[in-house]
Amino acid sequence: MSLADVAAGRPPGTTAARCRDLALGALATLLSLAGILAVSSGYTGGHLLLAMLVYALIAGLVLLRLPVASPGPGLGPGNRATLARAVLLAVIAPAMLVDAAAGPFHALMASIGFCARLLDGVDGYLARTTGTVTAFGARFDEEVDAA
Secondary structure (H helix, E strand, C coil): CCCHHHCCCCCCCHHHHHHHHHHHHHHHHHHHHHHHHHHHHCCCCCHHHHHHHHHHHHHHHHHHHHCCCCCCCCCCCCCCCCHHHHHHHHHHCCCCCCCCCCCCHHHHHHHHHHHHHHHHHHHHHHHHCCCCCCCHHHHHHHHHCCC
16 A cells, blocks of 8 residues: 555555456456457557547546545446456457548458447446445546437
């Protein structure tokens, strides 16, 4: 536990657990992108960098905005599900922001986006069933939905 955690009144391991959750999201983003790069000619190294920048922005905002009084260490089950959807968003963001190759690549990006939409109700269900519903989680879900 760091001195900053003690001063802010955070439970032991909260910051480290949150950072671990976000680092796992970054790893999932990288692995997803590596898989797309391996099977598709639609993404380049620039797309990879842009996707990681999108994820870094999402992770940074989560760290800044997640309240100290969140239930338990880490993000919690509902927020982790929302983070998984944010990872999918980061993966397809370069295709939305930069003109990418057409054909099968667009079908792959549409499929990833469809999976993100299918997972939309999972985060709220997890938060309600585990008793970890928060205003932050609702806002995080809304922002990922909007994106």
